[in-house]
Amino acid sequence: MLKIKNLKATINEKLILKGLDLDIKPGEVHAIMGPNGSGKSTLANVLSGKNGYELEGEISFKGMDLNDLKIEERAQKGIFLAFQYPLEIPGVNTNNFLRTSLNSVRKARGEKELDTLSFLKLIKEKAKELNIDEKFLSRQLNVGFSGGEKKKNEILQMKLLEPKLSILDETDSGLDIDALRIVADGVNSYKNKENAFLIITHYQRLLDYIKPDFIHVLSAGKIIKTGNADLGEQLEKTGYANLS
Amino acid sequence: MKNQDLNINKEYKYGFTTDIESIRAPKGLNEDTIKFISNIKKEPKWMLEWRLKAFNRLQSLKEPNWQKPKYPKINYQDLYYYSAPKSASEKPKSLDEIDPKILETYKKLGIPLVEQQRLNGIAVDAVFDSVSVATTFKDELTKKGIIFCSISEAIQKHPDLVKKYLGSVIPLSDHYFATLNSAVFTDGSFVYIPPNTRCPMELSTYFRINASETGQFERTLIIADKGSYVSYLEGCTAPMRDENQLHAANVELIALDDAEIKYSTVQNWYPGDKNGVGGIFNFVTKRGACRGKNSKISWTQVETGSAITWKYPSCILQGDNSVGEFYSIAITNNYQKADTGTKMIHLGKNTKSKIISKGISAGNADNTYRGLVDINKKATNSRNYTQCDSLLMGNKCGAHTVPYIKNKNSTSTIEHEATTTKINEEQLYYCNQRGLDQEEAVSLIVNGFCKEVLQQLPMEFAVEAQKLVAISLEGSVG
Numbered sequence: 077m078l079k080i081k082n083l084k085a086t087i088n089e090k091l092i093l094k095g096l097d098l099d100i101k102p103g104e105v106h107a108i109m110g111p112n113g114s115g116k117s118t119l120a121n122v123l124s125g126k127n128g129y130e131l132e133g134e135i136s137f138k139g140m141d142l143n144d145l146k147i148e149e150r151a152q153k154g155i156f157l158a159f160q161y162p163l164e165i166p167g168v169n170t171n172n173f174l175r176t177s178l179n180s181v182r183k184a185r186g187e188k189e190l191d192t193l194s195f196l197k198l199i200k201e202k203a204k205e206l207n208i209d210e211k212f213l214s215r216q217l218n219v220g221f222s223g224g225e226k227k228k229n230e231i232l233q234m235k236l237l238e239p240k241l242s243i244l245d246e247t248d249s250g251l252d253i254d255a256l257r258i259v260a261d262g263v264n265s266y267k268n269k270e271n272a273f274l275i276i277t278h279y280q281r282l283l284d285y286i287k288p289d290f291i292h293v294l295s296a297g298k299i300i301k302t303g304n305a306d307l308g309e310q311l312e313k314t315g316y317a318n319l320s
Numbered sequence: 321m322k323n324q325d326l327n328i329n330k331e332y333k334y335g336f337t338t339d340i341e342s343i344r345a346p347k348g349l350n351e352d353t354i355k356f357i358s359n360i361k362k363e364p365k366w367m368l369e370w371r372l373k374a375f376n377r378l379q380s381l382k383e384p385n386w387q388k389p390k391y392p393k394i395n396y397q398d399l400y401y402y403s404a405p406k407s408a409s410e411k412p413k414s415l416d417e418i419d420p421k422i423l424e425t426y427k428k429l430g431i432p433l434v435e436q437q438r439l440n441g442i443a444v445d446a447v448f449d450s451v452s453v454a455t456t457f458k459d460e461l462t463k464k465g466i467i468f469c470s471i472s473e474a475i476q477k478h479p480d481l482v483k484k485y486l487g488s489v490i491p492l493s494d495h496y497f498a499t500l501n502s503a504v505f506t507d508g509s510f511v512y513i514p515p516n517t518r519c520p521m522e523l524s525t526y527f528r529i530n531a532s533e534t535g536q537f538e539r540t541l542i543i544a545d546k547g548s549y550v551s552y553l554e555g556c557t558a559p560m561r562d563e564n565q566l567h568a569a570n571v572e573l574i575a576l577d578d579a580e581i582k583y584s585t586v587q588n589w590y591p592g593d594k595n596g597v598g599g600i601f602n603f604v605t606k607r608g609a610c611r612g613k614n615s616k617i618s619w620t621q622v623e624t625g626s627a628i629t630w631k632y633p634s635c636i637l638q639g640d641n642s643v644g645e646f647y648s649i650a651i652t653n654n655y656q657k658a659d660t661g662t663k664m665i666h667l668g669k670n671t672k673s674k675i676i677s678k679g680i681s682a683g684n685a686d687n688t689y690r691g692l693v694d695i696n697k698k699a700t701n702s703r704n705y706t707q708c709d710s711l712l713m714g715n716k717c718g719a720h721t722v723p724y725i726k727n728k729n730s731t732s733t734i735e736h737e738a739t740t741t742k743i744n745e746e747q748l749y750y751c752n753q754r755g756l757d758q759e760e761a762v763s764l765i766v767n768g769f770c771k772e773v774l775q776q777l778p779m780e781f782a783v784e785a786q787k788l789v790a791i792s793l794e795g796s797v798g
């Protein structure tokens with residue numbers, strides 16, 4: 077589904093990703109761990125198409141060269157990024173935002189746009205699964221949401237848009253114990269043979285709930301180690317310093 | 321040729337011209353021009369005298385220069401003050417008699433005048449250059465005793481009402497542009513709602529400047545008699561021309577006891593091109609008097625067009641318990657400049673006013689909110705709430721807030737809130753990541769920002785206005 081070959085990314089003349097390879101197949105869950113500043117969010121941003129990076133190397137998604145696609149086209153084709161720091165947009169009603177978003181994705185997929193009523197029915201269902209109070213949906217997008225509420229809202233959007241590749245950038249940071257479980261359940265219930273996950277995290281506890289097929293360690297812009305689910309526990313004990 | 325070239329600029333879709341034969345007054349501002357206008361409109365003597373008096377006052381007035389946007393000197397002797405389609409020199413008696421070219425123009429603008437296509441439940445008065453060419457739904461309104469016609473017709477048929485109220489809110493010698501209008505106004509709408517009558521439909525005037533080198537000076541007078549209600553809206557467009565054209569309108573509203581007037585404007589005059597060439601100078605005086613107790617006047621404006629806009633729709637709250645409201649969206653892009661706001665003059669007891677202003681600037685544009693809240697000695701327990709929000713797109717535009725407050729009453733309450741925000745790349749990126757393209761994203765954010773004002777517009781127009789907001793800002797980000 078996603079193939080990255082020798083990816084290098086530079087921003088403001090600073091080389092951040094220094095030759096990275098990654099291969100994600102449908103149905104797989106990949107976790108990326110690594111020290112602060114190692115380039116995890118940069119990788120997520122680059123995959124989503126964020127502007128401002130100078131890129132080298134190859135990225136293909138479902139056989140398409142990602143470099144040819146704009147941010148919204150990637151989103152419409154099934155790349156979803158749950159932001160490490162979700163943005164607040166004052167004045168924009170959450171429901172309205174979600175509906176506009178869903179309909180542009182549906183339109184691109186050649187599906188019928190949802191009218192207000194069908195949308196509300198759908199969103200209420202999804203919100204309930206994540207234990208999100210309906211009241212949040214009529215508030216301004218992320219404005220005044222607590223850190224954890226914002227993260228849950230990201231997962232709600234993921235479930236609504238039904239992406240092929242979901243990139244979760246530290247979605248677990250800031251979640252309380254119950255919320256962590258709810259979010260993990262949300263991810264697990266959406267996992268199937270066709271879609272894949274790239275989960276960026278600092279903590280093993282999320283990976284206790286969502287079992288990854290692979291764990292990669294990103295350090296100074298390179299993947300320095302790849303292992304199976306056990307690698308996480310090992311890292312928890314030894315830290316990143318003794319790796320190489 | 322020039323006009324054709326300009327038409328390539330696709331963003332302003334109303335920029336076409338209608339090729340039509342017109343009757344014009346000779347160029348220049350003088351007594352003869354005024355006599356020409358009055359004569360061609362077959363006005364009674366008192367009207368001509370009124371105009372000449374205004375012209376006389378004009379000689380001692382100077383153009384104001386306290387506003388933020390400065391503009392090139394206008395040569396008043398080099399303008400036409402009257403231009404009318406030849407076919408309309410005798411006002412058409414029915415819609416069938418209107419020049420098909422004019423009908424076509426309004427159709428292109430989305431304002432069908434032909435009876436079977438008319439907007440559902442909205443009566444329209446269409447003003448083309450200097451004359452009103454059509455008023456729809458007249459019969460239905462007449463049954464209720466409602467008068468909705470061009471001001472020229474009202475001067476002929478309802479002289480008592482016109483004499484009593486014209487100039488009663490904007491006096492003859494108010495300021496330069498208002499006085500200029502009083503001298504040379506050509507047409508506009510007149511509305512009278514009889515006591516205890518709720519006007520059963522939206523009344524609307526659509527202004528179109530077509531001719532070149534022509535100023536448009538329309539005059540609107542709306543009177544809501546005791547216990548009545550009316551909602552009125554105006555729209556405006558003009559062709560793209562590389563000259564600046566002057567539009568100096570006067571609008572007077574009068575609400576008697578327990579009456580309510582809701583006045584909405586969607587102003588989309590040609591704004592000039594990307595480099596600031598051409599566009600309308602929109603220097604407008606709008607003022608409402610809440611003359612009776614418990615009366616209410618509410619102004620809503622969506623200002624997206626014009627090269628330069630100065631307007632301060634105001635409320636004089638004379639009656640006890642009267643209410644004044646001002647809801648405004650002013651959008652400036654490229655080299656547009658807007659200096660707009662309101663005056664709320666509290667004279668009566670327990671009077672209330674509310675001001676919600678949303679200014680949006682993009683490109684190299686400049687946007688100023690200028691407002692006055694003036695609370696008089698006798699206006700006990702009066703209240704004002706003001707909220708001014710500015711949204712900036714990019715680094716080259718400007719936003720300014722100039723709120724004046726004069727309070728001579730210790731029992732009154734005045735609240736003021738102001739914010740300035742910038743649409744940032746991160747917000748747009750977030751929206752893009754959720755599948756919205758750049759335009760959808762800007763439109764969503766901007767419409768969210770203006771929501772409180774858009775909600776005030778009648779339904780059909782809110783949708784239009786929302787689209788207009790998005791179009792005016794097209795290409796301003798990224």
Ligand SMILES: Nc1ncnc2c1ncn2[C@@H]1O[C@H](COP(=O)(O)OP(=O)(O)OP(=O)(O)O)[C@@H](O)[C@H]1O
Pocket residue numbers: 087088090092110111112113114115116117118119160
């Ligand atoms: N616009 C920028 N200009 C310069 N340097 C940048 C820019 N954006 C990111 N960086 C730098 O790139 C490096 C990688 O940042 P990134 O956000 O990808 O790290 P991360 O692995 O996600 O860290 P964390 O675990 O703290 O979230 C950091 O050193 C950061 O300071």
Ligand SMILES: [Mg+2]
Pocket residue numbers: 116117118160245246
């Ligand atoms: Mg990060």
